[in-house]
Amino acid sequence: MASNTLLSKLDAVYHSAIRFVTKAPYTTHHCDLYALVGWPSLHIRRQTHWLQVIYKSMLGKAPPYLSSLVTMATPIRSTRSSRCISLIIPKANTSFGRLSFQYSAACDWNELQKSLKLETFISLTNFKHQLSEQLTDRCSCTYVPTWLQTNSGLSSKGSLKGQPGGKEYHTGFLEEYAKYNLSFWAVTTGNEPSAGQMTNYRPHLTLYYMYIHGVGVHWYLDTLVPAELSLGTTHQLYPEYYLFGTEACAGWSPSDRGVRLDSWERAEQYAHSIIQVLYCPMFYSMAHFRYCPMGLRVGVSFSQETKLESSAFIRPDGSVVLTILNRSSSEVQFEVYDPAVGFISSSAPAHSLLTLAWNTL
Numbered sequence: 001m002a003s004n005t006l007l008s009k010l011d012a013v014y015h016s017a018i019r020f021v022t023k024a025p026y027t028t029h030h031c032d033l034y035a036l037v038g039w040p041s042l043h044i045r046r047q048t049h050w051l052q053v054i055y056k057s058m059l060g061k062a063p064p065y066l067s068s069l070v071t072m073a074t075p076i077r078s079t080r081s082s083r084c085i086s087l088i089i090p091k092a093n094t095s096f097g098r099l100s101f102q103y104s105a106a107c108d109w110n111e112l113q114k115s116l117k118l119e120t121f122i123s124l125t126n127f128k129h130q131l132s133e134q135l136t137d138r139c140s141c142t143y144v145p146t147w148l149q150t151n152s153g154l155s156s157k158g159s160l161k162g163q164p165g166g167k168e169y170h171t172g173f174l175e176e177y178a179k180y181n182l183s184f185w186a187v188t189t190g191n192e193p194s195a196g197q198m199t200n201y202r203p204h205l206t207l208y209y210m211y212i213h214g215v216g217v218h219w220y221l222d223t224l225v226p227a228e229l230s231l232g233t234t235h236q237l238y239p240e241y242y243l244f245g246t247e248a249c250a251g252w253s254p255s256d257r258g259v260r261l262d263s264w265e266r267a268e269q270y271a272h273s274i275i276q277v278l279y280c281p282m283f284y285s286m287a288h289f290r291y292c293p294m295g296l297r298v299g300v301s302f303s304q305e306t307k308l309e310s311s312a313f314i315r316p317d318g319s320v321v322l323t324i325l326n327r328s329s330s331e332v333q334f335e336v337y338d339p340a341v342g343f344i345s346s347s348a349p350a351h352s353l354l355t356l357a358w359n360t361l
Helices: 004-022 030-037 044-061 100-114 123-133 168-179 191-198 227-235 262-274 283-284
Strands: 214-218 243-247 310-314 319-326 332-338 342-348 352-359
Touching: 004 030, 004 044, 044 100, 044 123, 100 123, 168 332, 227 243, 243 352, 262 310, 262 319, 319 332, 342 352
Parallel strands: 214 243
Antiparallel strands: 310 319, 319 352, 332 342
16 A cells, blocks of 8 residues: 555646646646546545445455455344445454455445445446546645635735625625525634735635634644643633634644654644643544533542543533543552542553543432
């Protein structure tokens, strides 16, 4: 399997070839390039070929050594989803095992079936047609199209055309959705809008303050300015505005760039950020925090100074969930006291994240 770095280089060559054929400017976005020639992205091409290989294996039209690795799942009970063709996903205890054909083919096929919903086998030609309708290029661009910019380009400072600074473009979309009874509570106006003041970056979006009800924040400078200081001060100065954590990823720094499989240090970074700035989108994706209902967080106090970090919740059923993060290099013994049940003894191994849950009724 090729690395993301190599695939990115291949994409760059692909985009350059399209620009050469169409004579498109260098600043033309890749989505616009695909539209010019009617070609899919290389990612979609790879996905299409991969899913076709899986389907051929299921039909017995692939080499026997591949067809023998896929096993049809037999539904235990009759439900709407059980009528769809699915594969048995084998156990894989290591990241290497999850790269195997047997494991990845079953996972990707079952994921495809969430939208394809095939109940019976169809011809390979019909499958390719349905697959082309399922796999499309979608992206959320971090800059606005050049035709909306005052400088008509991406290589210098610019802002959106129109007054007040692009408001009508957003409201136009919202009004169209409203015709179909689809309403929105809020919409983000753009990624890192202040960067529009920087040459060779992105154009910015200016809106009247009367339309702003919150600010989306990124975590990339938290190592220089802790969130408790930056976000805490912002909240004190502007308590009427919401603060949302909207972007956080590891591997962005030039000194530590790219994917690092099995890096527990990065897992600690995410857990630490969730506990410090709890109500952010990645909160929902982390398994240790899936038992924590929003809005029912309770305080936790320590009887002495400790290296542990914690977050506790009372669930709707009355049970209590306590998440403990130990970022230190040594094990920490601790006891939890809840007046409803008494003492609970436990320990947090070095560099660990654990969740305790108990009933109080």
